[in-house]
Amino acid sequence: MKRIVELTINGEPRDMTVETCCSLLDALRDDVGLTGTKKGCDVGDCGACTVIVDGQPVNACLMLAVEAEGRTVETIEGLQPGVDVLHPLQDAFMRHGASQCGFCTPGILMMAKKLLDDNPRPTDEDIRFGLSGNICRCTGYTKIFDAIKSAALEMEAARS
Amino acid sequence: MNINTPIEEREFKIVGKSVKRDDVLEKVTGEAEYTGDVKLAGMLHGKIKRAAIAHARIKSIDVSKALAYPGVKAVLTHENVPRVLHYGSPHPRSASCTKDQYILDDKVRFWGEGVAAIAATSEEIADEALDLIEVEYEALPAVFEPEDAALPGAPLIHDVGPGGNLVLDPVRVNRGDVEAGFAQADFILEGTFSGGRPHPAYMEPNVCIADWDGSNKLTFWTSTQSSFMVRGILAEVLGLPLTKVRVLVDHMGGGFGAKQDCFQHEFLCALLAKETRRPVKMEFTRHETFVAGRARHPCRIWLKQGFKNDGTLVARDMKLVYDSGAYGSHGPGVTIVGTTAATSLYRCENVRLEGRCLYTNTPINGAFRGYGVVQSYYPLDIQMDEAAERLGMDPAELKLKNVVRAGDIAPSGHPIVGHGLEICLQHGIDVLDWKSIRNRDRTPDPKRPHIRKGWGTGCEMHGSSAYPGIKEQGNATVKVNEDGTVTLLTGAAGLGTGAHTALAQIVAEELGVRFEDVGVIHGDTDVVPWDIGAFASHTTYLVGTAAKMAATKVRASVLERAAMKLQVKAEELDLTDGQVFVTAEPGRFMSVAEAMGPSRGIPAANIVANGTYEPTKSYSFAAHFTEVDVDMETGIVEVKRVVPVHDIGRVIHPIAAQGQIEGGIQQGIGHTLTEDYIIDKKTGRSLNAGLVDYKMPLSMDMPDIETIILEAAPDPGGPWGAKGVGEDPIIAIGPSIANAIYDAIGVRFHHYPITPEDILKALREKGA
Numbered sequence: 001m002k003r004i005v006e007l008t009i010n011g012e013p014r015d016m017t018v019e020t021c022c023s024l025l026d027a028l029r030d031d032v033g034l035t036g037t038k039k040g041c042d043v044g045d046c047g048a049c050t051v052i053v054d055g056q057p058v059n060a061c062l063m064l065a066v067e068a069e070g071r072t073v074e075t076i077e078g079l080q081p082g083v084d085v086l087h088p089l090q091d092a093f094m095r096h097g098a099s100q101c102g103f104c105t106p107g108i109l110m111m112a113k114k115l116l117d118d119n120p121r122p123t124d125e126d127i128r129f130g131l132s133g134n135i136c137r138c139t140g141y142t143k144i145f146d147a148i149k150s151a152a153l154e155m156e157a158a159r160s
Numbered sequence: 161m162n163i164n165t166p167i168e169e170r171e172f173k174i175v176g177k178s179v180k181r182d183d184v185l186e187k188v189t190g191e192a193e194y195t196g197d198v199k200l201a202g203m204l205h206g207k208i209k210r211a212a213i214a215h216a217r218i219k220s221i222d223v224s225k226a227l228a229y230p231g232v233k234a235v236l237t238h239e240n241v242p243r244v245l246h247y248g249s250p251h252p253r254s255a256s257c258t259k260d261q262y263i264l265d266d267k268v269r270f271w272g273e274g275v276a277a278i279a280a281t282s283e284e285i286a287d288e289a290l291d292l293i294e295v296e297y298e299a300l301p302a303v304f305e306p307e308d309a310a311l312p313g314a315p316l317i318h319d320v321g322p323g324g325n326l327v328l329d330p331v332r333v334n335r336g337d338v339e340a341g342f343a344q345a346d347f348i349l350e351g352t353f354s355g356g357r358p359h360p361a362y363m364e365p366n367v368c369i370a371d372w373d374g375s376n377k378l379t380f381w382t383s384t385q386s387s388f389m390v391r392g393i394l395a396e397v398l399g400l401p402l403t404k405v406r407v408l409v410d411h412m413g414g415g416f417g418a419k420q421d422c423f424q425h426e427f428l429c430a431l432l433a434k435e436t437r438r439p440v441k442m443e444f445t446r447h448e449t450f451v452a453g454r455a456r457h458p459c460r461i462w463l464k465q466g467f468k469n470d471g472t473l474v475a476r477d478m479k480l481v482y483d484s485g486a487y488g489s490h491g492p493g494v495t496i497v498g499t500t501a502a503t504s505l506y507r508c509e510n511v512r513l514e515g516r517c518l519y520t521n522t523p524i525n526g527a528f529r530g531y532g533v534v535q536s537y538y539p540l541d542i543q544m545d546e547a548a549e550r551l552g553m554d555p556a557e558l559k560l561k562n563v564v565r566a567g568d569i570a571p572s573g574h575p576i577v578g579h580g581l582e583i584c585l586q587h588g589i590d591v592l593d594w595k596s597i598r599n600r601d602r603t604p605d606p607k608r609p610h611i612r613k614g615w616g617t618g619c620e621m622h623g624s625s626a627y628p629g630i631k632e633q634g635n636a637t638v639k640v641n642e643d644g645t646v647t648l649l650t651g652a653a654g655l656g657t658g659a660h661t662a663l664a665q666i667v668a669e670e671l672g673v674r675f676e677d678v679g680v681i682h683g684d685t686d687v688v689p690w691d692i693g694a695f696a697s698h699t700t701y702l703v704g705t706a707a708k709m710a711a712t713k714v715r716a717s718v719l720e721r722a723a724m725k726l727q728v729k730a731e732e733l734d735l736t737d738g739q740v741f742v743t744a745e746p747g748r749f750m751s752v753a754e755a756m757g758p759s760r761g762i763p764a765a766n767i768v769a770n771g772t773y774e775p776t777k778s779y780s781f782a783a784h785f786t787e788v789d790v791d792m793e794t795g796i797v798e799v800k801r802v803v804p805v806h807d808i809g810r811v812i813h814p815i816a817a818q819g820q821i822e823g824g825i826q827q828g829i830g831h832t833l834t835e836d837y838i839i840d841k842k843t844g845r846s847l848n849a850g851l852v853d854y855k856m857p858l859s860m861d862m863p864d865i866e867t868i869i870l871e872a873a874p875d876p877g878g879p880w881g882a883k884g885v886g887e888d889p890i891i892a893i894g895p896s897i898a899n900a901i902y903d904a905i906g907v908r909f910h911h912y913p914i915t916p917e918d919i920l921k922a923l924r925e926k927g928a
Contacts, residue, residue, distance in 0.1 A: 021284075035197035036190020038413070040363045041446040045851035048363060076190035090188040094180055097815035100823065101656025102187030103363035103413030109188060131859040135851060137363050137414055138656055140822030141862045143815070 007068045009034070010078025018065040024058075025049045027065035028075060036076040036106045040135070047134030050107035051075045057114045059133075076106035079113065088151040088158070089113060098147035100138035108134045112148050120156060122148070167810075167874050167881040173736065174669045175880060178815035181661040182680070183411065183654060192411040195383045196367045196443055203369070204233055206432050206442035207286035208425055209276040209293045210451065211268040214521040214844025215302035215315065218266045218275060218295060225292035226278060231285035234435040235293070236277045238264035241431055244397045245320070248489040249421045249527065251389060251630050251692065258327055258488030260320050263397065263427040268297065269317050269486035270521050271844040272451035274424050279432040279440050302521040304841045306460065306483045309518040317486060317519040327484045327491040331499045331515040335569075341475025341510030345466025348475075349546055353461040353539040353910040356836035357483075358827075359453065360528050361856060364413020365444040366453060368426050370433035377404045378430055383412045385653045386420045386693025391685045393422040394430060407685045415655050416827070417527035417887075418454040420695050421489055425452065450849035454526025455837050457482040457494050457517070459535040465508070467547050471558050473508040480536060482517040485524040490531070491517040496629055498532025500571040505540055505581075505621055506562040522839045523846065527695060529824065530890040533622060534831070541618050541895035542910065545902065555899065556594055556617050559783075560585050563619060566873075570621075572628055572777040578873020580807025581621060581781035587870060588617070588785045588805040610793045613800075614904025618784045618896030624875070624884030626696035627777040634702035634773040635689035638667055638710040640718055642764035644738060644753030646671060646678045648710075651691020652703045654682060657886060658816035659699040665812055666704045666879050670711035671718070672735035673752055689770065697884025700812055702775055704879040709771030717767045722755040725762065778875030780883045782806040784825075786896040787863075790904040792923060795916030797901060799829050799863040802893065807872035809883035817885050818867045824889025825865055830856045831890070832897045832912045 006015045009032060016031045025042070028034045028051070040048035042061045049060040052074040079087045089112050092098070099105040108131060115122060115130040122130065127148050128141075136144060186192035223235040241263045248261055268275060276293050280286035301315040308314060309325040322329050342348060368382035378400065384390050387407040395405045412419070429442040444452065459482050466475035480499055484491035499515030544562070548555035564570075566579040588594065597615050604611060625632050637649040648667050652659050664678040671678075682688055691703070715735060722740040723730040726748060734743045741749035758764040787801040804821050811817050834855035838847040848854045874881020894912060902908050907922040 029197075030199070034190075035193070038194070038364070039196065040365070040413075041851050043446065043850070045446070046363065080189060086188070093188045094184045097178065097181070097184075097658075097819045099184050099187045099656075100658070100819055101363065101414040102184070102192055102411060103194065103656075105187045106190045128859045128862075135363065135856065135858060137361055137416075137827070137856065138823045139819055140824075140826035140865060141859050142822045142865050143819055144859075 003066055005066055005069050007070060008072040010074060016065060020066055022065045023061050024063040024065045024068050025060035028060060034075050034077050038103050038106060040103060047111065048104050048107045050110045050134065052110055052114055057111050074110065076109060079109060087113070088154045089148065092147040092151035092154070096143045096147035096150060098139065098143040104134060104136045108136065108144060116152055116155060120152060122152060167876050172669060174665045174675045175810070175812050176814065178813055179661065179665060179675050181658050183660060194364060194411045194413055195369065195381045195409065196364070198369055198381050200369065200371060200439040203439040203441055204279040204281060204436055205283040205286050206277055206279045206429050206440045207283065207290055208274040208428065209290045210272045211275050212271065213268055213297050213299060214271040215300040215317070216268045216297035217300060218268065219298050220296045221276060222294040223276065226289040229285065229289040229292055231281040232278055232289045233281070234279045234432050236264065236428060236431055236435070237275070238266050242397065246393060246397050248487050258321060258492055260318050260488045263424065270523050272523060272846060273486065274428065274452065277428040277432060279436050302844055304520055304522055304839060304844055306481050306518040306520055309520050317521060325519045327488045327517040327519060328495060331496050333500055333503055333511065333513040335503060336510035338475050338477050338510045338512040342466045344468065344474045346469040347550060348464060348466045349543050350464040351539065351543060351910055353463065355459045355535045355538065355912050357455045357458045358831040358835045359450055359455045359837045359854060360416040360418040361851065361854065362414030362416055362418065365446055365449040366419070366423060366425065367443040368429045369439060369441045370430040371439040372434055372437065377406065379406045379408065380430060381408045382426060384409055384419050385415045385655060385695055387653065387683065387685050388651060388691050389420065389693055390422050390426065394426070397427060398430060409653060409683045412653065412655055416529045417531065417695055420527050420693050421454060423452065446851060447849045450837060450854070451523055451846050454489060454524055454528065456528040456534065457484065457491065457525040457532070459483070461535065461539050463539045463543055465543055469551070471551055471553060471561050473506055473562055475510045476508045477512045478502050480515040482515065483520050483522065483525060484517050485520060485522045487524045489524050489526040491525065493629055494532035498536045501533045502536045502540060504564050504568070504571050505537055505619060506544060506559070507564050507568055521844050529827065529887050531887065534891050534894060537620055537891055538894050538912065539910070542898055545899045546908065554598055556585060556589050559617065559619055564621065570777065570779060572623065574777060576779055577875050578807070580870065580873035581619060581783065583870060583872040584781050584783040584805040584807050585619065587868065588783050588803055592785055592803060610791055612790045612792060612904040614788050614790065614900040614902065616786050616896045616899030616903055618892040618894060618899065619782070620888055620891035621779045621781045622697060622884065622888045622891060624701040624778045624780060624878060625698045625775050627775065632692050632698060632702055632775060634706035635691060636703060636707035636710045636771045637689050638707065638714050638769055640714050640752070640756060640767040642756050642766060644677065644751060644756050646673055647681060648678055648707060649681045649688045650703055650707065651688045652682060652699045653694040655694055657820060658813055659694065662700050662812040662816065663704055663707050666707050667711045670708045671715045673738045677738060697780070697886040697888070700882050701778065701878040701884050702773060704882060705775065706771035706773040708879045709773060710769045713769035714767045717769070718752060718755055721765055722750055725750060725755060725759060775877045778809070778877045778883050780806065780808045780885060780888050782888045782892045784892040784896040786893065786900045788897060788900040788904055790901060790919065795919035797833055797914065797919065799897060801864045803866045803868065804889060804892065805868045805870065806885065806888060807870050808885040809874040809878055810871055810881040811869055812882055814869065817869055820885045821867050821889040822865050825893050826857050826862060828890040828893030829897065832894045832914060834913055836913050
């Protein structure tokens with residue numbers, strides 16, 4: 001049975017027509033056409049599908065699309081503050097080589113955004129703990145840690 | 161042939177700089193298109209029915225209920241697909257493949273093997289219809305361990321091959337006189353070693369899409385490291401000319417070697433699309449990525465070596481047994497490479513090696529970063545530590561004494577050009593003040609008395625090509641456009657390593673233009689020059705040299721054109737930063753854009769040149785120094801710090817090179833301590849085919865890694881001396897951890913993964 005779900009995605013009101021069994025991940029990818037959010041396992045193990053729903057990071061594969069009714073969803077496609085302007089995290093990921101194959105990158109960027117929104121001056125341990133639900137198999141995480149630390153400093157400098 | 165001119169020394173403008181990777185911009189914005197993101201009008205979804213038995217003959221298969229299920233458009237079984245015996249990894253320039261598989265057979269050889277395929281209007285319908293396929297099996301006795309498969313009278317898994325479940329005839333290497341070597345030895349060490357079944361576990365599950373057009377041409381999107389190999393094998397098995405198969409791959413979510421087979425689902429996807437005349441997408445679940453993907457070959461190794469009291473190695477006798485799983489895939493290549501690799505690393509004149517590879521009724525093992533060498537260097541390096549202890553020597557010093565030197569015969573049969581390993585080891589010893597680490601106070605920290613600290617070293621060397629097993633060919637086409645911009649066409653895959661950026665850097669440097677002015681076209685077999693695939697750590701070495709050769713040619717043509725316009729001789733000109741100028745008179749110049757564009761009486765130009773390179777081999781080297789904490793109460797080993805010292809020749813993109821090393825260390829830590837894809841020895845069933853039960857090191861587990869890259873031994877075969885880096889780090893880290901554990905708790909482990917259970921059991925036996 002299909003249902004219409006009304007929600008806000010990346011600041012814009014949207015509606016999606018989805019089967020009740022459809023995950024938010026499949027709805028975003030197949031119905032809305034936002035394929036930046038990736039499917040690495042579809043069972044909540046890898047974090048590649050991390051999006052932010054009402055300010056909380058969630059594995060989009062574990063949330064039903066119908067549960068997103070009336071909620072606000074942020075995906076990687078909404079991370080850029082403007083056309084041709086990158087979020088400091090995006091720029092830092094490029095500079096530091098924090099993305100190799102890139103399949104985990106959208107999920108990690110969304111998780112990192114949430115981390116820095118909540119905690120602008122994270123310690124190394126905060127960053128490690130913050131990313132503990134996101135699998136990256138290419139980088140050894142070292143460059144990801146560097147990029148997040150660097151973005152945090154830049155964001156701090158921009159604020160002051 | 162290798163280019164054997166001396167390595168040009170120059171001041172680099174672009175090479176050696178960590179320029180921004182273009183492909184990464186798309187990745188951080190979510191715009192990068194991976195195969196699974198492609199959606200075609202009218203696309204169906206394919207699913208595979210997998211056997212729940214490890215070894216059986218199919219007595220009957222009834223698909224009538226599945227076909228009648230609403231939304232199902234086609235069902236394929238062994239009764240209605242072409243029966244063509246084919247290779248799993250048909251590298252067209254390799255001599256070591258085994259033709260042992262059909263698209264679908266009337267026999268099942270491992271638990272999880274595909275026996276039928278369905279195309280339906282949705283993934284859910286296809287999934288539901290799988291349960292309606294009725295298969296009746298006649299169970300056959302199965303074998304799950306290579307030792308059992310080798311026994312006389314063991315059930316035979318294949319009719320092809322040398323027999324006795326061997327995938328290929330045993331690989332034997334003999335150098336010198338081993339018996340005479342042992343006769344000279346002051347002492348002999350002998351041990352058995354074994355390795356588990358680590359899985360590459362790339363983040364993007366295997367996925368492909370097939371679409372046929374009215375002219376019977378197949379367009380095929382697939383996440384592959386070897387698009388031309390997929391084109392070749394699809395064409396061969398489906399009976400098509402190469403012009404009728406077009407393979408497309410833009411971004412891919414990792415592969416680590418394992419995405420260089422042509423997989424069963426790829427044939428089935430193409431055939432379902434043909435049958436239904438609609439595009440079909442087939443996407444693995446994570447579970448399928450384990451079951452029907454490719455893992456590293458489990459191994460059993462027996463190693464006996466003779467030493468003199470001064471530490472000289474005088475004899476090495478080694479027997480290796482690799483478990484191929486149910487099909488040959490890369491079994492022959494891994495056996496040959498892994499076995500011959502053991503001629504080297506630590507020099508020894510008298511060597512006798514025998515490598516075997518056996519079929520078992522387990523999931524297929526294939527290519528994976530470190531290709532057979534991870535297995536064979538683990539015992540070599542650990543036994544070197546054991547010898548050092550026996551001699552009362554520092555293991556790093558003993559290794560330093562025995563590491564290969566320039567001129568020694570490499571596994572490939574060629575003299576080694578550079579000897580970066582000695583330099584890497586010495587550098588690590590110096591920067592760490594290794595002697596003081598060895599002689600440190602070993603009293604446990606009173607605040608954490610259950611923790612024991614240990615330090616270990618591990619060494620490795622690895623080729624920057626697959627030569628001589630595969631005679632590679634690298635190709636590149638470079639075009640200088642009429643506005644002075646440059647287009648590089650390459651077949652090299654974009655696994656995520658940054659290869660395309662490195663290739664663009666090489667072209668920009670050689671041609672003398674800005675990096676930003678070089679665009680890279682890849683991933684379309686109808687457009688780009690033929691490519692062997694991205695594997696064997698060879699893309700920068702192989703395709704980089706081809707790209708440099710093509711750039712040299714277009715540079716000469718650009719200079720000739722500028723000479724005509726500036727009314728001087730081409731030899732009088734130089735080209736840098738996109739400006740052509742008279743060398744003796746730098747005030748006279750024009751941009752490449754002006755040289756290429758129209759001027760009075762001279763139409764605009766396009767310049768095209770190709771580079772083709774067939775290398776032999778160079779070797780990269782590394783020594784890893786690793787610190788671990790072993791918890792005596794839980795048995796948990798924590799890797800605290802790794803100092804990897806690598807020689808990779810000329811570095812093209814430092815951050816990308818470091819990224820390869822650090823990612824390889826992450827995977828190697830997993831292989832050594834936690835990762836093992838477990839197959840039940842009674843049924844052949846997978847026990848941990850998922851990312852929670854298959855334990856990989858994640859953000860909380862990563863040590864501090866202080867990567868050191870030395871341009872110690874550039875090789876004339878690569879662009880300005882560049883060599884490979886992709887596979888090296890995963891080889892050295894393993895033995896360095898095992899040796900560090902010994903240093904911490906005084907217990908030797910000869911296997912991987914070394915689990916907390918293993919450590920607690922060993923400590924109990926030791927009475928600690």
